[in-house]
Amino acid sequence: MEISNTLFSRALIDAAARAIPLEQVVADQIRAVQINAYYGRTHAVRGVSLGFAANRITAVIGPSGCGKSTLLRCLNRMHELVPGARVEGRVLLDGEDIYAPDVDPVAVRRRVGMVFQRANPFPTMSIYDNVAAGLRLNGVHDRRVLDDVVERSLRQAALWDEVKDVLGRSGASLSGGQQQRWCIARALAVQPEVLLMDEPASALDPASTLKIEELARTLRDNLTIVLVTHNMQQAARVSDSTAFMLSGELVEFRPTTELFTRPKDQRTEDYITGRFG
Amino acid sequence: MRSVLSPSALLPPRSGLTRGHQAWRDGAFRATLTACGVSVILLVAAVLVQLIAAAMPAIRQFGPSFLWTVRWDPVHSVFGALTYAYGTLASSLVALILAVPVSLGVAIYLAEIAPAGVSTVLSFVVELLASIPSVILGLWGIFVMAPWLRNAVEPALSRTLGWLPLFSGPPYGIGLLAGGMILAIMLVPIVSSVSREVLKTVPVTQREAAYAIGATRWEVIHRAVLPYGRTGIIGAVILGLGRTLGETMAVTMVIGNRPQISPSLFQPAYTIAAALANEFSEATTDIYVSALIELAMVLFVITLIVNAIARWLVWRLAPRGVVSA
Numbered sequence: 001m002e003i004s005n006t007l008f009s010r011a012l013i014d015a016a017a018r019a020i021p022l023e024q025v026v027a028d029q030i031r032a033v034q035i036n037a038y039y040g041r042t043h044a045v046r047g048v049s050l051g052f053a054a055n056r057i058t059a060v061i062g063p064s065g066c067g068k069s070t071l072l073r074c075l076n077r078m079h080e081l082v083p084g085a086r087v088e089g090r091v092l093l094d095g096e097d098i099y100a101p102d103v104d105p106v107a108v109r110r111r112v113g114m115v116f117q118r119a120n121p122f123p124t125m126s127i128y129d130n131v132a133a134g135l136r137l138n139g140v141h142d143r144r145v146l147d148d149v150v151e152r153s154l155r156q157a158a159l160w161d162e163v164k165d166v167l168g169r170s171g172a173s174l175s176g177g178q179q180q181r182w183c184i185a186r187a188l189a190v191q192p193e194v195l196l197m198d199e200p201a202s203a204l205d206p207a208s209t210l211k212i213e214e215l216a217r218t219l220r221d222n223l224t225i226v227l228v229t230h231n232m233q234q235a236a237r238v239s240d241s242t243a244f245m246l247s248g249e250l251v252e253f254r255p256t257t258e259l260f261t262r263p264k265d266q267r268t269e270d271y272i273t274g275r276f277g
Numbered sequence: 278m279r280s281v282l283s284p285s286a287l288l289p290p291r292s293g294l295t296r297g298h299q300a301w302r303d304g305a306f307r308a309t310l311t312a313c314g315v316s317v318i319l320l321v322a323a324v325l326v327q328l329i330a331a332a333m334p335a336i337r338q339f340g341p342s343f344l345w346t347v348r349w350d351p352v353h354s355v356f357g358a359l360t361y362a363y364g365t366l367a368s369s370l371v372a373l374i375l376a377v378p379v380s381l382g383v384a385i386y387l388a389e390i391a392p393a394g395v396s397t398v399l400s401f402v403v404e405l406l407a408s409i410p411s412v413i414l415g416l417w418g419i420f421v422m423a424p425w426l427r428n429a430v431e432p433a434l435s436r437t438l439g440w441l442p443l444f445s446g447p448p449y450g451i452g453l454l455a456g457g458m459i460l461a462i463m464l465v466p467i468v469s470s471v472s473r474e475v476l477k478t479v480p481v482t483q484r485e486a487a488y489a490i491g492a493t494r495w496e497v498i499h500r501a502v503l504p505y506g507r508t509g510i511i512g513a514v515i516l517g518l519g520r521t522l523g524e525t526m527a528v529t530m531v532i533g534n535r536p537q538i539s540p541s542l543f544q545p546a547y548t549i550a551a552a553l554a555n556e557f558s559e560a561t562t563d564i565y566v567s568a569l570i571e572l573a574m575v576l577f578v579i580t581l582i583v584n585a586i587a588r589w590l591v592w593r594l595a596p597r598g599v600v601s602a
Contacts, residue, residue, distance in 0.1 A: 076489070083393070107491070109491045113489060114489035120486040122487075122501060124505065134491060137496055183486070187489065187490065189490075190490055
């Protein structure tokens with residue numbers, strides 16, 4: 001209790017320093033504080049502080065190489081898996097620093113799920129087993145529980161009706177969009193609080209992209225979503241707030257409609273009007 | 278004034294659309310490569326024809342019973358392949374059982390766990406192990422491994438597991454277990470270095486998928502990396518098995534070279550390859566030579582069958598059609 005109070009007051013001080021409204025700090029499900037991330041000598045994320053509100057979709061946009069994916073990977077401690085990579089700063093998940101020395105990164109990743117640019121199902125497992133994989137890792141082996149969660153996750157991912165009759169088969173015949181929703185179901189099955197989406201539709205056709213976007217909108221009721229995308233229209237369509245990053249730095253972070261209609265920073269305006277990137 | 282689109286003076290003049298005078302080069306290139314490819318097929322066919330022709334007298338005399346006859350008696354000209362086929366398969370099986378777990382451990386360590394520097398050095402050492410001539414391994418087997426088996430390992434096994442027929446009887450040192458162990462030592466470098474390469478080709482996205490649902494490092498390897506690479510690992514094992522089935526020198530030095538089928542691993546045995554190497558010089562009668570050649574055919578067929586099974590396994594277990602970069 002005392003620790004989380006301290007962290008909370010730190011977050012308050014931080015918010016005061018950056019003039020963030022109080023209620024936003026309180027509602028942040030996950031919050032990056034002064035994050036610096038490196039690949040060897042490359043300084044990919046430079047002192048970014050950013051809060052992601054609960055049950056909202058926050059988009060992170062910016063040109064290729066701006067550090068948006070790296071920032072995302074700092075939020076579930078995936079960045080440090082790359083050889084030579086390191087992170088400085090804090091990430092508060094429900095007020096708890098996930099980079100504290102006694103924190104198990106595996107436990108963090110069970111609470112902060114992730115969906116990748118390309119669907120990456122386990123090819124040797126059936127549709128069912130892929131979705132159940134996370135639960136089994138958590139020691140759940142009761143068939144009824146698994147059945148229940150697999151169905152619920154696939155329904156949440158809007159895939160149940162398409163696969164309910166072929167659960168025991170391999171997912172090889174699923175389309176790219178279906179495979180991506182399948183991977184979303186796999187991430188949802190462990191019931192994370194936060195879902196990180198790393199350009200989840202960049203390899204998909206427009207129709208599948210729209211489905212993923214719709215899905216993100218419905219998932220918002222139960223989850224906090226961070227969506228990294230290079231597609232500005234997507235950010236505008238889907239997200240509640242948008243952060244614009246450039247060269248590893250956070251340039252501007254505001255409600256999506258404001259950022260796209262009345263950007264405050266000249267660089268943001270240049271980017272969203274297509275002058276570069 | 279020259280147009281921007283006019284060809285540079287430095288380039289050769291633009292040619293017409295007809296086949297140029299250099300077309301014959303393409304044809305010659307194609308013909309040469311085709312000849313190389315065909316020559317392989319011809320070679321295999323020639324070997325097969327030669328084997329069958331030379332083995333014909335034995336095939337006529339013994340018929341199919343050659344395959345299940347135990348007796349191998351050059352004095353009375355009665356020949357059967359069963360003891361040799363048994364020795365070949367049993368020693369390879371012992372080698373697989375000993376070598377596969379170790380090789381997988383080595384491969385996983387090198388590909389997933391070891392720091393880059395350690396991995397490079399260790400990979401080099403593992404490959405060095407593969408380059409030891411088999412006669413040297415055989416010598417080491419006779420003078421170091423067999424006495425160790427006779428004095429330490431086999432007595433210990435028969436004390437603890439002696440009630441199993443597998444570990445019954447007096448400890449000889451030289452025998453099926455020794456043959457299997459020498460083969461295992463030859464298998465480990467092949468299987469582990471090929472498996473390491475296989476594990477390294479498993480896409481990062483597969484590892485990330487497992488990490489992202491809260492897998493530990495062990496779970497990532499066990500649930501994502503190994504299943505993805507399993508066909509390649511089977512391929513590695515079969516590649517090694519191909520070598521153990523035909524391995525001659527090291528085995529013949531430590532397996533005891535007695536054609537018999539015994540349930541005990543401590544007993545001597547004889548492999549086809551060892552018999553061929555040892556007995557050709559003594560084969561004085563035509564039917565003896567012919568029987569040895571038929572024995573060689575049996576080895577050839579065993580190898581073919583093992584490879585066919587391997588192909589089938591790899592085909593059945595291959596991850597198919599799932600998009601993953």
